[in-house]
Amino acid sequence: MARQERAIRTRDSILEAMASLFIEVGYEAATIAALVERTGLTRGALYFHFPTKEAMAHGVLARAVTREGIIPQTYKLQEWVDLGLLLAHRLPREPMLRAAVQLSVDPRARSLFGTRWPDWIDVGRDLLVEAKRRGELLPHAVPEEIARLTVGAWTGVQLVTEALPDRLGLAEEISRLYQLILPNVASVGVLAKLDASPYRAERLLTSQQQAS
Numbered sequence: 411m412a413r414q415e416r417a418i419r420t421r422d423s424i425l426e427a428m429a430s431l432f433i434e435v436g437y438e439a440a441t442i443a444a445l446v447e448r449t450g451l452t453r454g455a456l457y458f459h460f461p462t463k464e465a466m467a468h469g470v471l472a473r474a475v476t477r478e479g480i481i482p483q484t485y486k487l488q489e490w491v492d493l494g495l496l497l498a499h500r501l502p503r504e505p506m507l508r509a510a511v512q513l514s515v516d517p518r519a520r521s522l523f524g525t526r527w528p529d530w531i532d533v534g535r536d537l538l539v540e541a542k543r544r545g546e547l548l549p550h551a552v553p554e555e556i557a558r559l560t561v562g563a564w565t566g567v568q569l570v571t572e573a574l575p576d577r578l579g580l581a582e583e584i585s586r587l588y589q590l591i592l593p594n595v596a597s598v599g600v601l602a603k604l605d606a607s608p609y610r611a612e613r614l615l616t617s618q619q620q621a622s
Contacts, residue, residue, distance in 0.1 A: 417459070420451075420455070420459060421459045421460075421469075423449065424445070424449060424451070424456060424459055424460060424466065425466060425469045425470055425473070425506065426505060426506060427445055427448045427449045428440065428445055428463075428466045428467075428469075428470065428509075429470050429505040429506045429508070429509035429510075430448070430505045430509070431444055431445060431448070432467070432470065432509040432512055432513060433505060433508050433509050433512055436512070436516060437467065437512075437513060437516050437518060437519040438518055440463065441463075442456065442463060445466075464522065464523070467513055467519060467522070467523055468523060470506060470509050470510055470513060471510050471513060471514075471523055471525075471526055473506045473507070473510065474506075474507060474510030474511070474514075474526040474529075474530075475526050475529040475530055475533060477493065477533065478496070478500075480492055480493060480496065480614075481614055481617075481618065484603075485541065485544075485546055485600055485603065485604065486537050486538070486540040486541035486544060486546060487537075487538070487541040487546045487547070487592075487595075487596055487600060487604060488603075488604050488605065489537050490534055490537040490538055490541065491588050491592070491604060491605070491606050491610075492610065492611070492614060493533065493534060493537065494534075494560070494564055494584055494587075494588060495581065495584060495585065495588070495606070495608070495610050495611040496611045496614065496615070497564075497584075498564075498568075498580045498581045498583075498584035498585075498608075498611065499581050499611035499612060499615070500611075501568065501580060502580055510526060511565070511568065513525075514526060514527060514565075515565070515569065527561055527565070530561050531554075531557045531558050531561050532557075534556075534557035534560060534561065535553050535554050535557035535558075538551075538553035538556055538557055539553045541553070545597060546596065546597055546600045547595055547596065547597060548594075548595055548596065548597055551594075551595040556591075556595055560587075560591060563587055563591075564584060564587065567580075567583050567584060567587055568580060568584075571583050579608070581608040581609075581611065582608045584608070585606050585607060585608035585610075588606040589606050592604060592606060
């Protein structure tokens with residue numbers, strides 16, 4: 411058991427180091443030689459866990475879609491908002507998530523591995539379908555369309571925010587995005603009870619830590 415746990419920790423440390431390289435230099439320029447230098451592991455140890463750089467990229471992308479931090483709420487629409495707010499809060503703090511987004515927008519990497527955007531769309535759609543069933547959405551609101559367009563808008567906001575010289579906070583910008591979207595999709599009675607504050611994600615994570 412101890413050996414298995416050690417192997418898992420080693421795999422995680424390799425992925426975290428490679429994720430940082432992807433962020434710093436991009437997929438093409440990230441090399442095994444640089445990874446060896448960064449981790450202190452031998453090539454043999456690296457290849458034992460991941461036979462190729464491509465396998466490492468797949469490993470990073472596999473960590474991208476997560477509902478970590480989501481707490482069941484009275485409204486499924488609130489859980490859907492929380493999904494985007496939590497990701498915005500975590501992305502600047504977690505290299506693995508940042509690297510997954512970077513791989514998704516890198517043309518070369520995307521041609522090799524695809525993206526996890528369809529998976530994010532599916533997660534959001536499932537929450538929105540349930541919200542629709544409960545009467546939380548306006549009659550014209552189509553869950554699949556909302557999920558797809560929001561993932562596209564979320565990604566665009568993240569890329570633009572990162573590129574702007576004044577480096578606006580991602581959590582604040584994503585909060586504004588949801589404040590624009592919600593009046594067009596949420597039923598009137600539900601809209602007033604939703605929280606899209608940029609500080610909500612931090613509060614959710616803090617409450618979970620205190621509970622545990």
